[in-house]
Amino acid sequence: MATNTISAGNKHNKSLRIVFVITLSYFVVEVIVGFISNSLALLSDAAHMLTDVAGQALALFAIWMASKPRNSKKSYGYLRTEIFSALINAIVLIFISGYILYEAWLRFENPPAVAGIPMLIVAVCGLLINLISMKVLSAGSKESINIKGAFLEVVSDMLSSIAVIIAGIIILATGWLLIDPIISALIGLFILPRTFGLLKESVDILLEGVPKDVDFVVVEKYLKEKPGVESVHDVHVWSLTSGVNALSGHIIMKPETTILEMNEIIFEIKQELNSNYKINHTTLEVHLEREGYIPNNI
Structure with missing residues (x-):
């Protein structure tokens, strides 16, 4: 922040x-x-x-x-x-x-x-x-x-x-x-x-509800359909105050994704959320999918 x-x-x-x-x-x-x-x-x-x-x-x-x-x-x-x-x-x-x-x-x-x-x-x-x-x-x-x-x-x-x-x-x-x-x-x-x-x-x-100017379903769909993303978990969107919306989430990248590609994808996600979805503070936990890895869903 x-x-x-x-x-x-x-x-x-x-x-x-x-x-x-x-x-x-x-x-x-x-x-x-x-x-x-x-x-x-x-x-x-x-x-x-x-x-x-x-x-x-x-x-x-x-x-x-x-x-x-x-x-x-x-x-x-x-x-x-x-x-x-x-x-x-x-x-x-x-x-x-x-x-x-x-x-x-x-x-x-x-x-x-x-x-x-x-x-x-x-x-x-x-x-x-x-x-x-x-x-x-x-x-x-x-x-x-x-x-x-x-x-x-x-x-x-x-x-x-x-x-x-x-x-x-x-x-x-x-x-x-x-x-x-x-x-x-x-x-x-x-x-x-x-x-x-x-x-x-x-x-x-x-109560940290989803901001009225943010469509949670659309945002979650965007994250899931982003190229290189395998799955998305624990997505939360809330407002700190008017005009200050935040998002946190857990993203699993596809196993063939390189570290460089992963960084580029996350940068693009944050830019897109800020410019098109009115979310200006984004915190993402990111992992590459590996055999036997089980995401921690909360």
């Missing part, structure tokens, strides 16, 4: 810092106006925004930790810190969603007065801010689970802002106050599926 392994999240660190500053500033404004206007939809959106602020701060900390070099106690360094960050973000968001749904249920029975104009103004500002943040994080969300978590939160906030705008317009036009808890409940329900998706992806990495 190279000492200076760079995670996918670290490549987009600057983008995340920009979005963090924007999100934190808007969160403060939204909380203040939410209390003044007495809007649960606005406050629930602010609660969701709080998870964004905390999640982005945690993601930035995790990226910083992941960039630290490995040592004698941490042979992989701190790359997995980013995955713990995404996991914590998902768990917190589940609880926030539950609280939003609970508050919405209480307001169905006794909807309070809501100041529609301040609610509408802040929601429009939030929509613009979220669209900017989505643009900034778009590229990184395709490579890093940390950035993906932040991006999904921003997308969710963007749709929440649209929902709050709709609620504000309806309240101003009709005075129908029940739209506020209805919109709040929809926001809470919208958050949950994406949160569970992020949670599942984080757990899969922590």
